[in-house]
Amino acid sequence: MASGFVKAVDPTGMGYKINAYLHNWGFSFSDDAVVLIVLAVALATLEFLLGIYLLLGIRRKLTTITTTVFVGAMTFITVYIYKTNAVPDCGCFGDALTLTNQQTMYKNFILFALCLPVVFFPQRIFRLISQRNQWITSMYALVYIVILGVYTTYYLPVIDFMAYKTGTDLKTVRTNPDTKLLEELGEKNFGEILNLGFFDGQEDVTDEILNQDKYTFLLISPRLETADDGVADRINDLKDISDDKNYLLYCITASDSAAIKQWTDHTGAAYNFLIGQEEQLKSIVRSNPGLILLKDGKILNKWSKNTLPIDPNGNLDAKELAATATNVQDILLKLALWFFVPLFLIIFADVLWNAAKRLHDYNIQRQIDKSKAKKGNELKRSNLNNSEN
Known part of the structure; x- marks a missing residue:
């Protein structure tokens, strides 16, 4: 289970x-x-x-x-x-x-x-x-x-077991991790964040991205060849709004230059592309493409391709988009309650139904027994009267 x-x-x-x-x-x-x-x-x-x-x-x-x-x-x-x-x-x-x-x-x-x-x-x-x-x-x-x-x-996993969950401070993990942080992340996730890499050509720009004090959107696409281009217009709108509000937006992919050019020609993308490792990009967000919001190296929120944060009027306020980090135990408790409370009620109703059925069967059997006893007594009296006559 x-x-x-x-x-x-x-x-x-x-x-x-x-x-x-x-x-x-x-x-x-x-x-x-x-x-x-x-x-x-x-x-x-x-x-x-x-x-x-x-x-x-x-x-x-x-x-x-x-x-x-x-x-x-x-x-x-x-x-x-x-x-x-x-x-x-x-x-x-x-x-x-x-x-x-x-x-x-x-x-x-x-x-x-x-x-x-x-x-x-x-x-x-x-x-x-x-x-x-x-x-x-x-x-x-x-x-x-x-x-x-x-x-x-x-949407996205309701519980994020990966290293890049909302609220994770990537910059702190990479530069000044403490014992408590290591215990919270686990050895595997900690190692993955240390090995995180974004490249502009041959130049490693990971720390440059994580040290940005501006709101930074990272469009994550492990493979542009299979990414859903149906959201391209919304991404382009996000780029335009980001430029107006002085936010940053990069697309990070593991695809080669030919795939990037094909995506750009097909969608009209005007944002910059960086290169990352495919397996890491799959871990960052479970969507292709997916979106994360960073500031000072901290993951503020994540979205799947189906929930990109642009309202019908084209408004966008990165500060309001920042989400509160959720506790895994709290989410597990909620999911457990959503399942087991109704399940308990079903079982309890079944117990009551069976108890009522047994009581009903008992009363019917009791009436049958009384009826048989009554008929038996009447038969005895009838036989007694016949013998006296």
């Missing part, structure tokens, strides 16, 4: 990992292919539903068989990537928790071993909801996880 949840929180990132597997097996997709998002959301949905079914004891025989087959298949894949090192990270928990291929293999061995008792004795799983109302819980869990996946694809 946890694995499915973190995949649904960041389907785009999971799509990147799926594409790495497919590429290794001889299939070729661009990282922005819709099929990857569909596969990511489908995988998240399957894992989440299997977890819920096991937790609540829904369709116990089918669920345990499906879970065992699924875990067995994942175990086979993890043995393969451990032997071949085809991908550096299995993606079992998205980017929320990174395991080595060896750790992943051992984890799946343990999970597969735990599946064996339940697949042979599914009836020992305690059922928390009646068979009659299982479909309600199933539909609720399905709708919840699919909506979460679609929402985070259209």
